[in-house]
Amino acid sequence: MTFKSKTFAMFCALSLLPAMSHADELADALTKYKLGAYQSMTEILEQYKAPADKLATKYYFLGIGHNRQQNYEKAALAFNQAVKFKSSAQDIWYEYGQAAYANNDLRLALAAFKKSASVNYKLSESTYYTAHISQILEDYQGAKDAYAKLIALPDTDQSLLQAARFQLGEVLLSMAESRDDASRLVKTYVLPQLIQAKDVNGQSDLATEIDSRIKEVRVRYGLDPNRLVNGRILPEKRWEIDFNQEINYDNNITLATDVPTSQATQKESYIFDSTFNAKYLASFKNKYLLEPSIRLNNKKHAESSEATVFQNDSYDMTFGGVFKVEHKMKDQPATFAIGLNHKYIARDRLQQKSKIFYARSTTFSLAETLRLNSFGDTTLRFKYKDYNAYTENLNNTTMTFAAxxxxxxxxxxxxxxxxxxxxxxxxxxxxxxxxxxxxVDHLRPNFISDFTLSAGLGITLLDTKEQSITRGTEKTLNPSIKLIKKLSNDLSMQITYDFTKNTSDDETRFAYTKHVTGLRFRIKF
Structure with missing residues (x-):
């Protein structure tokens, strides 16, 4: 080979070295990218002297690398260059939007996400960002349109769908706030959208946040179905069903009557007392309440050999309801109530271990609950009961005044x-x-080891009227104590003790002392 030919060959080889070196650098950077070594990748690309046809690729991957390292300012600059050199990467606008959003360059981010959506790249996510950024920029109509588009997409992820419905509700609220008929718009459009958002997945963490927001909006615009016109709050759960089982030991059974007069048998027995209660609370116009109720009770004495004891075995059924009007008095919450109930009573009055009709009663009541002082509510009551027994001799009426x-x-x-x-x-x-x-009753929560203490003392004076010559004015002393413990959300127990001492001038027939201890379980459904 001549000298000239050797020189030409060497020149050709050297001229190929930069191109080979550039190709190796890009390949090395792409390898780092695949391995997730973004810092190494960006360092290589920063030094990479890309030819014109590789500039778009260089800046695209440089932007990706900086994005993954959360160097969003450098990422945005790189993506800007990649776009300038006409990068054809499908995700470039989405990645560019992420960087601009992180830099708080919201208008640039909005434009980027709109272009990402226009090429159908991550359509749901791109549309969500478009809506969200429009919302931040207070372009509520644009945000509304974008959220509506996202909700209409068939393949939107449930979590994203829930977030979109939630934010659409917020956008509608922002649009309604500037209107004179804001309350109507909130009721017609905002709350239904928020409720739909919650229903997408009622178990999610976001559902809890949405539920709080619904309550907040309802209160602000006077639309809370649980907030009455006087400010009182109704329970979320409108119906209440419970079953109570009591086991009591009574050392001196008294003959069952439905008036204060009673006589002791000097007999003892365990008593099994079962009660079922159910009621429902209906609200109308946040002012009127109707509460129908039913109560079923069965009482059984364990002592079955003593007729004077088991003749007290009974069952009764009470059906009734209360109508309430919520209002204010002296700018404080108050409630006026009208009640009516009917009670059927069956007892073993023939001492044949068979419960038959004993009496029925109808009770009408009026009550007003109001705030007369700073201590708490005061309730004034009037009741009238008409009692009809199996024999006319026991028929009676009772007029009651209470506070x-x-x-x-x-x-x-x-x-x-x-x-x-x-x-x-x-x-x-x-x-x-x-x-x-x-x-007077005293209630102290967390008295001992999560037990609530309920202690009371009652004194009854009985004017025996025509029998006062023999009986005088009878006096009944009745201290009692209960320890109440909540075992679970639906189950509670009570340990009870009642002492009763009745004094009468007719000591043989009407004076007595008794102790009743018991255990009670209550389960709510």
């Missing part, structure tokens, strides 16, 4: 003071009486 005062202390301790007067007129006038009850 109770709730006293709430700062530490959560509760006192309830009650004054009650019953004026009982019996068919046989000599059995008519007037009874006056004075009672």
């Amino acid at each position: 109770d005062q709730i006293i709430i202390l700062p530490n959560g301790t509760l006192f309830i003071a009650v004054i009650n007067a019953d004026f009982i007129s019996v068919e046989q006038e000599r059995d008519s009486t007037n009874a006056f009850l004075f009672r």
Whole structure:
């Protein structure tokens, strides 16, 4: 080979070295990218002297690398160059939008995500960002249109769909706030959208946030179905069903009556007392409440050999309802209530271990609950009961006037003071009486090991009227104590003790002392 030919060959080889070196650099950078070594990739690309046809590729991958390292300012600059050199990467506008959004360059991010959506790259996510950024920029119409488009997409992920419906509700709220008929718009458009958002997945963390927002919006615009016109709050759960089972030990069974007069048998027995309660609360116009209810009770004495004991076995059924009008008095919440119930009573009155009709009664009541002082609510009551028994001699009517005062202390301790007067007129006038009850109950939460203490003392004065010559004014002392523990959300228990001492001038027939201890379980459904 001549000298000239050797020189030409060497020149050709050297001229190929930069191209081979550039190709190796790009290949090395792409290898780092595949391995997730983004820092190494960006370092290589920063030094890479790309030929004109590789500039778009260089800046695209440089932007990706900086994005993955959260160097968003450098990423945005790189993507800008990649776009300038006409990068054809499908995801470039989405990645560019992410970088611009992170840099708080919202208008640039909005434009990028719109272009990403236009090429159908991550259509749901790109559309969500378009809507969200429009919302931030207070372009509510644009945000509304974008959220609506996203919701209409058939393949939108459930979590994204829930977020989109939630934010659409927020956009509609922002649009409604500037209108004179905001309350109507919120009720017609905003709340239904928020409720739909919650229903997409009621178990998600976002659903909890949406539920709180729904309550907040309802309160702000006076649309909370649980907030009454006087500010009182109704429970979320409108129906209440519970079953109570009591096991009591009574060391001196008294003959069952439905008036204060009673006689002791000097007999003891365990008593099994079962009660089923159900009621429902309906609200109308956030002012009127209707609460129908049913109560079923069965009482069984374990002592079955003593007729004077098991004749008290009974069952009763009570059906009724209360109509309430919520209002304000002296700018404080108040409630006016009208009640009516009917009760059917069956007892083993023939001492044949068979419960048959004993009596039925109808009770009409009026009550007003209001705030007369700073301690708590005061309730004034009037009741009229018409009692019809199996024999006319036991027929009676009772007129009741009562008042109770709730006293709430700062530490959560509760006192309830009650004054009650019953004026009982019996068919046989000599059995008519007037009874006056004075009672105070004390409730202390977390008294001992999560037990709530309920302690009370009642004093009853019984005016025996025509029998006062032999009986005088009878006095009943009735202290009681309960320890209540919540075992679960639906189950609670009570340990109870009641002491009763009745004094009478007729000591043989009407004076007695008794102790009742018991255990009660209550389950809510």
